[in-house]
Amino acid sequence: xxxxxxxxxxxxxxxxxxxxxxxxxxxxxxxxxxxxxxxxxxxxxxxxxxxxxxxxxxxxxxxxxxxxxxxxxxxxxxxxxxxxxxxxxxxxxxxxxxxxxxxxxxxxxx
Amino acid sequence: xxxxxxxxxxxxxxxxxxxxxxxxxxxxxxxxxxxxxxxxxxxxxxxxxxxxxxxxxxxxxxxxxxxxxxxxxxxxxxxxxxxxxxxxxxxxxxxxxxxxxxxxxxxxxxxxxxxxxxxxxxxxxxxxxxxxxxxxxxxxxxxxxxxxxxxxxxxxxxxxxxxxxxxxxxxxxxxxxxxxxxxxxxxxxxxxxxxxxxxxxxxxxxxxxxxxxxxxxxxxxxxxxxxxxxxxxxxxxxxxxxxxxxxxxxxxxxxxxxxxxxxxxxxxx
Numbered sequence: 001x002x003x004x005x006x007x008x009x010x011x012x013x014x015x016x017x018x019x020x021x022x023x024x025x026x027x028x029x030x031x032x033x034x035x036x037x038x039x040x041x042x043x044x045x046x047x048x049x050x051x052x053x054x055x056x057x058x059x060x061x062x063x064x065x066x067x068x069x070x071x072x073x074x075x076x077x078x079x080x081x082x083x084x085x086x087x088x089x090x091x092x093x094x095x096x097x098x099x100x101x102x103x104x105x106x107x108x109x110x
Numbered sequence: 111x112x113x114x115x116x117x118x119x120x121x122x123x124x125x126x127x128x129x130x131x132x133x134x135x136x137x138x139x140x141x142x143x144x145x146x147x148x149x150x151x152x153x154x155x156x157x158x159x160x161x162x163x164x165x166x167x168x169x170x171x172x173x174x175x176x177x178x179x180x181x182x183x184x185x186x187x188x189x190x191x192x193x194x195x196x197x198x199x200x201x202x203x204x205x206x207x208x209x210x211x212x213x214x215x216x217x218x219x220x221x222x223x224x225x226x227x228x229x230x231x232x233x234x235x236x237x238x239x240x241x242x243x244x245x246x247x248x249x250x251x252x253x254x255x256x257x258x259x260x261x262x263x264x265x266x267x268x269x270x271x272x273x274x275x276x277x278x279x280x281x282x283x284x285x286x287x288x289x290x291x292x293x294x295x296x297x298x299x300x301x302x303x304x305x306x307x308x309x310x311x312x313x314x315x316x317x318x319x320x321x322x323x324x325x326x327x328x329x330x331x332x333x334x335x336x337x338x339x340x341x342x343x344x345x346x347x348x349x350x351x352x353x354x355x356x357x358x359x360x361x362x363x364x365x366x367x368x369x370x371x372x373x374x375x376x377x378x379x
Contacts, residue, residue, distance in 0.1 A: 014301030019257050020308045027264045027312055034268040 161334020
């Protein structure tokens with residue numbers, strides 16, 4: 001098929017670029033996991049669990065990174081919330097229910 | 111001073127055994143007393159690639175369990191002076207190896223004046239792979255220009271930095287080398303394969319060599335001959351260059367350019 005390829009060369013998909021971009025994200029992630037403090041993966045999981053109480057998000061919705069700026073460590077949290085209405089609706093229902101529960105709890109105490 | 115070098119990758123099938131065989135053979139050819147150890151207990155293959163499968167009597171597990179002596183267990187290569195093979199056991203599993211047991215074997219090898227101990231790691235990040243890298247002074251991370259291999263290489267680099275003997279004892283870190291195997295410059299040029307620069311960029315460790323995809327690798331393993339002994343082949347020459355760099359020489363990298371095609375072969379090739 002070299003004959004046809006010759007004429008459309010240049011238009012071929014440059015998949016190597018795609019591979020590099022995907023790997024860059026992955027490897028950065030892997031490295032924070034191993035260079036960051038030991039508690040970082042657990043902290044990430046706990047924060048994710050809290051988010052999941054209110055919004056239904058996937059396990060990859062949260063990225064936690066520790067960067068160094070001058071002489072202080074900066075903890076960076078990045079949360080990707082879903083765009084579709086259904087899950088936001090679900091989330092707001094959950095949030096309302098929880099607010100209600102909390103009111104009832106405080107009510108019973110007083 | 112004995113130097114211990116692990117050939118590792120995380121991912122399977124990227125060329126660890128081929129590389130171990132050629133690196134060990136290359137070092138022995140340059141006059142260093144070298145032993146290559148197969149750590150893949152249960153899936154022994156180095157003996158086949160080295161062409162000594164019919165001479166295996168005792169193996170690494172026997173030696174660890176003190177059921178055989180070093181002299182009984184080491185297989186002396188018939189082609190190259192100073193080259194010895196320590197085969198893995200085919201019948202036992204990886205639990206047969208312990209750090210203490212391997213430490214005893216390493217100590218014996220050092221007392222026998224070996225210059226280089228090459229450890230051929232099994233795939234994965236389980237016990238066998240961790241045993242193979244534990245005693246390393248240097249590591250050759252074998253990587254294919256392919257997403258899963260690059261990711262796994264980065265993973266194994268993390269393990270080298272946290273679980274090797276050197277890291278546990280707070281000594282100088284294991285010296286890391288990147289060896290890219292099965293490289294196809296034509297596909298790189300067409301943007302279909304990660305380039306050397308891409309991989310060096312991603313993994314951020316010094317480049318030891320680039321082994322081009324070459325039919326002679328299969329030919330040689332069919333025949334039980336380390337590919338470095340095939341002086342004619344590009345892969346053999348690339349391994350030979352890698353040995354020079356391992357020994358501290360600086361050599362320009364070869365076999366990175368796609369062969370130029372004529373108009374007709376571009377049209378019909």
